[in-house]
Amino acid sequence: MQAIRSRDTAPERLVRSLLHAQGLRYRVAARPLPNLRRTADLVFRPAKVAVFIDGCYWHGCPEHYVAPKTNPGYWSDKVARNMARDRDTDQRLEEAGWTVLRFWEHEASAECAAQIAVEVMKRRAQAALADRKKE
Template identity: 50%
Template sequence: MRAIKRAVTKPEVALRSALHARGLRFRKDLRLDFESARVRPDIVFTAKQVAVFVDGCFWHSCPEHGSRPTKNVDYWLPKLARTVERDVAASAALLAAGWTVVRIWEHVPLGSAADAVVSVTKERPREGSPSRLVQVV
């Protein structure tokens, strides 16, 4: 388990590179402290208050590609369920604080994922805009 990275995954790095090539500037793996939770999105646009998460299909239980473990099920199923619960709590904390949350599955083509992030960051004004959850599937 120590070899599994929490951050800097291949899909995340590819998305960051694509966003940077499109001229977007952002913070990566920035910890945000709220009253209800501490959240660490993969990509953060602080001025626009947009948080982007790149979710792996196995680790975050993708309904389309997520596979159920066949070995050591008593360990893995609760662990994966906690990950999903943590995702919901993180999104809720960000939304309550007025942020827009973008969740992208790792199987989404890179161009589509980058287009979604670009459109959200361009349409969101700095302040006073309602928060929302955008899921890219």
């Protein structure tokens, strides 16, 4: 278990590289909400966008998840708890006004980065418009 990376996986690094090349800056493996003990893979704080790049096995990908043959009760329960925690995290962040973007590790990194960039730019534009209305 200690060999399994919780951050800096190859798909995460590739998406981060593509976003950085577009001039976007973000926090890595950060808590979107200080009182929520969960970290997102990428956090765009001012835009309130949290990005998760989920592993197919650990988060129960509908396309690629294969139930374990060794100790199936424990591992299947663990994956089910991970999925429930993911849904809870999404709900809490959305209630706090955040946009949550989730991608599977098998999705094309360029497409993920493009979707993230569009959402961050959209949220930044909305925030700028709201600031102008306040003035």
